[in-house]
Amino acid sequence: MGAYTMRCSLNLLVPVTVLAASVMGLAQSRPYNLGTPLSQEEIRGFDFMVGPEGKELPGGRGTAKEGAEIFAKRCALCHGRNGEGGSAQRLVLGSPGNPHRGPFKDTEKSATSYYPYPTIAWDYINRAMPANKPGSLTPDEVYAVVAFLFYRNGIIQESDVLDAKSLPKIEMPNRNGFVPAVPVWPPDPKKPSWF
Amino acid sequence: MDSNRSGRRRFLKHAAALAGLASGAVSSASGQSAGSEAQPKDVHIHGEPSRFATTLGSGRGVRLRLDHMTYYTPLQDSAGIITPASLHFMQTHSSRLPDIDPQQHRLTIHGMVDRPLSFSLEDLKRLPSVNRIYFVECHGNGSSTLHSTDDPKMGLPVQYIHGMTSCSEWTGVPLSVLLNEAGVQKGANWLVSEGADEGKFTHTLPLAKAMDDVIVAYAQNGEPVRPEQGYPMRLLVPGFEGPSSVKWLRHIKVVDQPYMTWNESMNHSIPRPDLGGKSRWYHFEMAPKSVITRPSGGLKIPGRGFYEITGLAWSGGGAIRKVEVSTDGGRSWKEANLQTPVLPKAHTRFTVDWAWDGEEAVLQSRCTDERGEVQPSLAELYRNWGITDVASQKTSRAIHINAIQPWRVDRDGSVHDAMFS
Structure with a gap:
């Protein structure tokens, strides 16, 4: 001006x-x-979708031990005490130190070790869980619950601290279990439609 | 139906568990409010069908599963190509539908754009609109597990096997108009969209598709989109698998890579033997498919003589070019009449004349779309995917099934699902 x-x-x-x-x-x-134009502050108020690089992850931190307590209170009723499944899907496959490396059966897909990126668990739990009160967990609690599930699935150590920096770096055991490796559009014209 | 019953038991148990956990809050999502008190209902305000008007039951069929609540379009009663909004199939991963006041609801477009914007329903109605007739099909429609029944004599009606496809006239604003208002930045290639339901249903869409023919729809068949279809606004992604068309659309974020969110990575990816057990994901487009809707499983035809066989064909790849019908188990095929209009990515109604001689007959249809893609048999499709033994075929949870559907007419006129027998 x-x-x-x-x-x-x-x-x-x-x-x-x-x-x-x-x-x-x-x-x-x-x-x-x-x-109506949106201000950056307004966007921060709803921009919670987290991509595979974890760029949108907020501050906060959590460990599997902290997560175990939160899981028992907020998740275990439907998902079982150790995430083995109950009225809702199982979340655990493999065991601490011994991750399931695939292939996965259809009934095993719900385990967090199936997910290709560690951010998926964080994003979904943060926005959609627990099912009776989605979005009610704090960032610390989400990091902790994710740490607990990843520990139970044998993906991280019990003492590992998860935060915005460490979480996206976790190598998921099923990272290469998806075809095509990177989604494409339009599809390869050489591939038949059934592919 | 055993698995269905146990599914329902699990659904109810899960719902009870959630109710026990709930702290009394109705919903914390913005733009939602508790419903107003029930008023005495005047049935003429929106009209109701004759109680005699359906051949099988009354309207949609329903299956309640733990993480899917599904209502199936009664295809056996359908005529023409338009599905009434009240009979459009509905599937949701949340156990409650959002109750959204449009005054409070905003659609935001943000991420890699020059001007992040929010749009009210009134804003959308001021913008240039289009009316387009498109089908929406769940990518699980017709999958093997939907063929199960505990009454082998009757089989399930077509609605429970193929009733997760419906076709409507959708009115709304091309998504390209909204994206141009916001100004998409260089390097952006994908969108990720979120609904206002409790489960925050989220899906990724290629930007090229979004700029092509995607609509933000606020009306369906001449009336506001109904709550179960995404009121006050939803995405309508022509030809793509149903979950792309995010309902109760609230946020669109423009990004530079697919977001591989939970539904896409977990729920909507399927391990396949031909891929060495790796999972196919982001299949996007629905392949050409047809089904005879009358006569079809569960119906009974009264005796020998003339019948017009009728059904629906559709393809996510464009318009239907040809439908053939066989009444002798696939030994010979006759080209069916395609009733106009024949529209791309829409249901197309086909008919063929048939004189039943009173002997056992197997009826099936097979379509070809404008690209020349031909609808396969289930055996061909499963052979491609490496699902070879019958036991695996019957229990497969594979999605994107566009296989030919055979119906067997017994000598007593009863019609049965003959996919696996």
Whole structure:
């Protein structure tokens, strides 16, 4: 605005030209001028989807030991005491120090060791669990529950601390268990539609 | 049906467990409120069908499973290509549907855009709209486990096997219009969308598809999209597997890579023998498929003589070019009439004349789409996927099944599912 005012005082023709150009530019890039602009602060209030690189992960931390307590209170009723399954799906396959490396049967897919990226467990638990009160766990609690499940699945050590830095670095045992390795669109024209 | 019954038991037990855990809050999601008090219902306000008007039961069929609540379109009673909104199939992974006040609801577009924006329902209605007729099909439709029955004499009606496909006229704003308003940045290739349901249903979509023919729909068959179909707004992704069309659409984030979220990675990926036990995921498009809807399993035809065989064909790859029908178990095939309109990525109604001689007959249809893709038999499809023995075929949980459906007409006129017999 400072530059604008200065130009204004120097030459009336320049700002009029600049203004006209910018209105035209806006008209071209945003033809209907509908919708309400969102501030970065507003976006932070709902932007909870976490991608495979974990860029959106918030601060906080947790360990398997802390997670065991939270799991017992918030998750075990449906998923079983140690995540072996109950009225809801099993979450554990393999055992501490001994991860299941696949292949996975269809009934084993719900175990967190099936997931190709460690962020998937964090993202889903954070937004959608527990099913009776989704989104009610704090970031610390989500890190801890994920640590507990990964420990029970043999993916991390009991003493490992999970946070925004360490979580995305975990190598999942089934990382290469998906075809195609990276989803593609449009599909390879050489592949039949049944593929 | 044993697995179905035990599924229902588990569903109820799980629901009870959740109710026991619940702390009284109705819902914490924004834009939701408790329903208003029940009023005496005037059935003429929205109209109801005749209680005599259906051949099998009354409207949609239902299966309640632990993590899927499903209502099936009664295809055996369908005519033409449009599914009434009240009979559109419905599947949800949440046990309760969101109850959204559109005054409180906003669709946000953010991530890799120049101008993050939010849109109200009123904003959408001011923008240029399109009306398009498209099918929506669950990628689990017609899968092997849906053929099970404890009454081998009757078989299940077609609705319980293939009733997770429906076709509507959708009205809404092309997603490309909204994305252009927001200004997609260089390097963006994917979108990830989130619904306002309790389970925050989330799916990834290629940006190229989003800019092509995807709609943010707010109306269906001339009325506002119903709550079970995503009121006040949903994605409608033509030709793609149903979960892409996120209901109760709330957030669209523009990103530079697929997000491999829980439903996509876990629920919607399937281990396959031909891939060495690795899982196929992100299958996106539904392949060409057809099914005879009348006569079909569970119906009984009254005696020899003339019948018009009718059914539906559709393909995620475009328009249907040809449907053939066999009444002799696949020995000979006759080209069916395609009733107009024949639209891309929409149900197409086909008919063929048939004179039943009173002997056992096996009826089946097979379609070809505009790309020349031909609907396979189940044996061909499973052979491709390395699922070779019959026991595995019967219990396979494979999705994206577009196999030919045989119906056996017995001499007494009863019609049975002959997929596995």
